[in-house]
Amino acid sequence: MRTLIICIAGTFLLFALSASQAQAIYKTVDADGNVTYTDQPPNPEAQPMDLPPITVADPYEARASRSAENDEPVEELVPYADFRLLSPTQEEHFWGTGGTFTAQVASSQPLAPGHLVQFYLDGSLAGTGTGSFLEFTNIDRGEHRIRAEITTPSGEILARTEDVVFFMRQQTVINRSRN
DSSP: OHHHHHHHHHHHHHHHHHHHHHHOOEEEEOTTOOEEEESSOSSTTOOOOOOOOOOOOOOOOOOOOHHHHHTOOOOOOOTTTTOEEEESOTTEEEESSSSOEEEEEEOSSOOOTTOEEEEEETTEEEEEESSSEEEEOSOOSEEEEEEEEEEOTTOOEEEEOOOEEEEEEOOOSTTTTOO
C-alpha cells in the first residue's frame, strides 16, 4: 500500500513539474541576432518570460434558419439571374479605336470565389478572368459577336449573356468625314 501511495504521489509530482515547465517560455538571442523561443532553459540562470494570458473564444453555435423553424418554403436563389453585357451594346459601332474596345459585364450578385468570367468573340474563347472587364485589341473591322459566361473551375456554365452584335469601323477614303 505504501508503494502505491509513493507511485501516485510521484506521478502527481511529475505531472505538476511538467505542467509548470510547459508554462515557462524562454527567449534567447545569439551573437548574430537570431531570436529563439524554447520551453527548455538555455542556461541555469535563465528566467522565464512573462506572457499574457491566452485568449479563448466561445465556440460558435449555428442557429437554425428561419425557414427551418417555421417550415416555410425557401425561394432558392438562381445564381447570376441578371448577368448581362453592359458593353458593347447591341449593334454598337466603334470608330477610330484602332481595333480596340473593352467588354464589360454586370450582375447584381458578386462573383463567387472560384467562379470565372469567360468572354467569347465570334464563337471562340477570347479571355478568362475574375473581373467584369476585358480589353480586346487588334480586332479586325467588320461585324462581330460577343458573349460572356460565368463558369465553375470544372467548366459548368452557371450563366450566359445574350450574343451582342457590334461593328468595328475604321476611317477610309469613302468615310473620311466620319468622326
